[in-house]
Amino acid sequence: MGNLLGGLKNMKKIKLTKGKYAIVDAEDYPLLSRHKWQYKTDGRGGVTHATWNRAQSPFQMQDWIISKRPWNKIMFKNRNPLDCRKCNLVEVGRGNPTHYSYKRKGNYTSKYKGVCWTKKDKSWICQVNYEGTKFSKYCKSEKEAALLYNKKAKELYGEFAYQNKVT
Numbered sequence: 001m002g003n004l005l006g007g008l009k010n011m012k013k014i015k016l017t018k019g020k021y022a023i024v025d026a027e028d029y030p031l032l033s034r035h036k037w038q039y040k041t042d043g044r045g046g047v048t049h050a051t052w053n054r055a056q057s058p059f060q061m062q063d064w065i066i067s068k069r070p071w072n073k074i075m076f077k078n079r080n081p082l083d084c085r086k087c088n089l090v091e092v093g094r095g096n097p098t099h100y101s102y103k104r105k106g107n108y109t110s111k112y113k114g115v116c117w118t119k120k121d122k123s124w125i126c127q128v129n130y131e132g133t134k135f136s137k138y139c140k141s142e143k144e145a146a147l148l149y150n151k152k153a154k155e156l157y158g159e160f161a162y163q164n165k166v167t
Contacts, residue, residue, distance in 0.1 A: 010025060010026045010027075011023050011024065011025060011026060011085055012024055012025075012026050012029040012033075014029070014032055014033055014037055014050070014061075015037075016037045016038055016039040016050055016082075017037075017038040017039050018038075018039045020039040020050075020082060021082065022037065022050040022061055022082045022083075022084050023082065023083045023084060023085055024061070024065070024084050024085060025065075025085050025086055028064075028065055028084075028086075031064070032061065032064060032065075035052055036052075037050045037051065037052060037061060038050070038051050038052075039082075050081075050082060050084065052064075060074075061084045062074040062076075062081075062084050062089055065084055065086060065089060066086060066089050066091065068091045069091070072091050072092060073091070073092050074089050074090070074091055074092075075089070075090050075091075075092050075160060076088055076089065076090075077089070077090055077160065090160065092160070110124070110142055110145070110146075111142075112142065112145070112146035112149065112164040112166070113149065113162055113164055114126055114127055114128055114145075114146075114149035114153065114164070115127075115142060115145040115146050115149055115164075117142075118138075121138060123138045123139065123140070124138070124139045124140070124141060124142050124144070124145040125137065125138050125139065125145065126139055126145040126146075126148040126149045126152070127149075128149060128152045128153055128156060130156040130157070135152055135156075143166055146164040146166045147164075147166055149164060150163045150164055150166070
């Protein structure tokens with residue numbers, strides 16, 4: 001977190017639509033500020049990002065800041081998609097992004113990501129998918145399954161894997 005805070009004095013804000021702003025490094029500001037950017041969401045209150053305000057433009061702000069290999073994604077270390085400073089961006093393989101994101105909103109049996117109740121077995125199950133292989137294990141409690149998910153996701157997906165806040 002020290003790296004992320006260290007860049008605050010060398011940052012600039014770029015105005016987006018809907019009264020939002022993106023944070024960028026001062027060195028990237030001259031290029032990015034020449035364009036109009038819009039604040040976009042996926043329509044379900046989930047994914048947000050800054051997109052070049054041009055008809056059918058596929059350009060997201062983070063793609064202008066760091067280059068990536070084809071099919072890979074750029075993720076945000078602090079999970080804020082409007083913080084486009086280089087110290088907050090990391091390139092990840094295309095199979096990994098779901099393990100960096102939050103649990104989806106909806107009516108699910110568990111409040112934790114990777115955990116669900118099985119009626120048939122009357123127990124909680126932890127599930128993590130990794131490169132086409134599915135890890136699953138039955139647990140006695142929802143909390144135990146959430147902790148197991150955290151451990152396995154970190155082991156398989158590394159330091160930026162989503163971690164459930166277990167209470």
